[in-house]
Amino acid sequence: MAIDNELLEILACPLCKQEVKLVPLSEAKRTAVRDKYRDKFRGEEPVVEQGLQCVKCHRVYPIVSDIPVMLVEEAFDEA
Numbered sequence: 001m002a003i004d005n006e007l008l009e010i011l012a013c014p015l016c017k018q019e020v021k022l023v024p025l026s027e028a029k030r031t032a033v034r035d036k037y038r039d040k041f042r043g044e045e046p047v048v049e050q051g052l053q054c055v056k057c058h059r060v061y062p063i064v065s066d067i068p069v070m071l072v073e074e075a076f077d078e079a
């Protein structure tokens with residue numbers, strides 16, 4: 001896992017400005033995110049295993065090939 005603690009500490013929910021924590025994504029979410037991002041990765045299969053969950057609103061932001069996607073429109077209501 002390449003998301004280290006230092007990076008995790010500076011990341012925040014864009015809505016609440018609260019801290020986020022690493023959570024595993026369900027198989028269904030992993031598949032959905034992979035399908036969505038495959039085109040943007042020019043044929044390279046995106047790696048999707050975990051997300052970052054806001055401690056306040058509980059939205060989950062996906063991590064795609066070690067890149068945290070901290071966008072409200074890309075967030076899930078649950079992991």
Ligand SMILES: [Zn+2]
Pocket residue numbers: 013014015016017018054055056057058059
């Ligand atoms: Zn939040």
